[in-house]
Amino acid sequence: MRLVIGTLLLAVALALPPPQHSTATDQASGQVTASSHQQTDVAQMTDAELLSALIGGAAPDVPAAEVVPVPPAAEVAPVPPAAEAAPVPQTAEAAPVPQAAEAAPTAELTDAELLAALGLGANQGEPERCQDSQYVCVPYYLCREEEIVTDGAGLIDIRFGNNQLENDTAPLTHSECGNFIDVCCRDPMAKPEIKEPEYVPRCGRRNEFGVNARIVGFAEGESQFGEFPWMAAVLRVEEVGGQEKNLFVCGGALVHPQVVMTAAHCVYEQESTSLRVRLGEWDTQHTTEFFPHVDVAVAEVETHVDFNGRNLHNDIALLFLAEPVQLQEHIDTLCLPDPAVNYTGADCVATGWGKDRFDSGQYQTVLKQVELQRVGHDYCQTQLRTTRLGTRFVLDDSFTCAGAPEPLAVATTEGAPKVAQEDAKAGTVADTCTGDGGSPLACRDPADPERYVHGGIVAWGIGCGEKGIPGVYADPQRFVYWIDELISEYFQLPQSYFGLKEPVAQAAQP
Structure with missing residues (x-):
């Protein structure tokens, strides 16, 4: 520490003008002391003595052991030590001589006190931040290779040899620090500031593995937390x-x-x-x-x-x-369907907290899901006519259907076709039920399977999960332009919010 400070102080001392020495006559012998003619060796001065010269403006008191004696002669009496020298009588013209006692406190300064007196001490209290608050300002000698020194290398007083390391490098920068000897340095003991990436909203994003964690051990049909953010x-x-x-x-x-x-x-x-x-x-x-x-x-x-x-x-x-909601990982929107796309046969998933059975079922506490397939309008109407609705029932165009898909012909090992047996999708389980009204049927976009669109609003059915009977949903695809117009008008938007442009009806050909 003292070597580093001494080097700095030596440079400052050498820049100062040399002190003006005055001769002092020994009243007892009339001889001039050697110290009055010889300039003090700055390199041999202690930190406190040099500090006294810099901040006190007076020449430092050199101990008697460091005074070069005059060659002895019979007539010359020995020079008494400074502490035992008789005071020089003061006259009106003579300025008072500084007493050794006044310099004593300076000589006893510690390293910290010495640094504080020169304004070179380490930062106190809250450190000054720099480099976008990722680094801190510290005195230059506490920074090496862009990192704050924590092991004392170059700062401790080694009892032998040179204290300066050969691989000392220049500090990072001091352009952002208030004190001129402070530099911007990384704190190796500081905990890294981890910034969560900003969430980018995207409609139709399904978090199949949940948000933050995947929970196992669920009964059939439970969804993961945040799986359906819409x-x-x-x-x-x-x-x-x-x-x-x-x-x-x-x-x-x-x-x-x-x-x-x-x-x-x-x-x-x-x-x-x-x-x-x-x-x-x-x-x-x-x-x-x-x-x-x-x-x-x-x-x-x-x-x-x-x-x-x-x-x-x-x-x-x-x-x-009443106010917009902040979109985040577990809260986001569901895309509107493209009015020009045929979603028949699309893989969909319906969600809700409704009953698991129509008659004696219970409402669900954890959000449930059921995988379904959208079916054609005509097929759905045919299946519904087999129920109490009768053979003349007409399915309105504002509806679509999902569940209990039409059986497909598949090839056997012998190559002869046969009708596939109904599985869970076409059986008695896969369906929405009481309490699910208004819930969405989200379907995979055929153009982007990772994107879901709103494929249906749970409306009604014949029982819940009746064999071969699809569930009935209001079809958002039929209302896309109505939705867009209503939202654009409500928020007073100058153009379509969803970027839709309803096709203009063509004039009838003559």
Whole structure:
């Protein structure tokens, strides 16, 4: 430490003008002491003595042992030590001589006190940050190879040899530091600041392995946390026993940061002021999920103008939220379907907290999923006519169907075709049920299998999972332009929010 400081102080001392020496006459012998004619050797001075010369303005007191004696002569009396010398009588013209006692505190300064006196001490309190707050400012001698010295190398007083290391390198920079001898240096003991990558929203993203962790050991049909980030729960707020309660109404899907799509039959009789939407929900009975759910009040309910409450034709509604929700890993939107694409046969998944059976089933606490396949409109109508609906039943064009797909002819080992046996998809299990109303049927985009589009709004069915009978859904593909127009008008957008342009009807040919 002293070698480093001494080098710095020596450079400063050599830049100062040489001190003016005055002769002092020994009153007893009339001889001049050798110290009055010889300039002090700066290299042999201690830190405190050099500091005294720099900040006190007076020549340092050199101990008697360091004074070069005058060659002895019989007439010359020995020079007494400085401490025993008789004081020089003061006259009106003579300036007082500094006493040795006044210089004593300076001679006893420690390294820290010496650095502090020169303004060269280490930073105190909160360190000054630099390099986009990733580094800190420290005195130059505490930084080596862009890293703060923590082992004392080059700073400790080695009892022999040279203290300077051969591989000392220049510090990183000091351009950002306030003190002129401070440099910007990395702290090897600082914990690295880990910045989570900013989430980039993308509609139709399914987190098949969950968010943050995959949970194993579920019963059949449970989803992973955050697997379907577009899933919404529509709640009705009521006061029960003096306390506010959230009552489940139906499911829904987030299609815009401030818009949820659901079934009209769920909300057409509800006041918007009594509704709220919960996003990011998974386990309805606990709050131990990795990320919390978000509740947002409903500002306005828009049901389709042609909705029919008796037969559920045009069973679609949009809930405009009081404020936009922040999109994140477990809360994101579901894409709208392309009106020009045929989604028949697409692999889909329906989600909800509805009952597992129609008659005596129980509502689910953890979000459930069921894999389904969209089926053709005509095939669905044919299957429904085999039920109590009768042979004259007509399936409205506002509906689509999923589940219980048409059996396919497959080749046997002998090459003769046979009808494939119904599996779970076409059996008695795969279907939505009571309480799933308004929930989405998300289908893989044929052009991008990793992207899901809104393929249906759970509307109605004949029982739940009846063999060979598909479930019926309101078809968002039929309402894409209505959805886009309503959202664009509500938010007063100058153009289509979804970038859609409804085709202009061609004039009839003569």
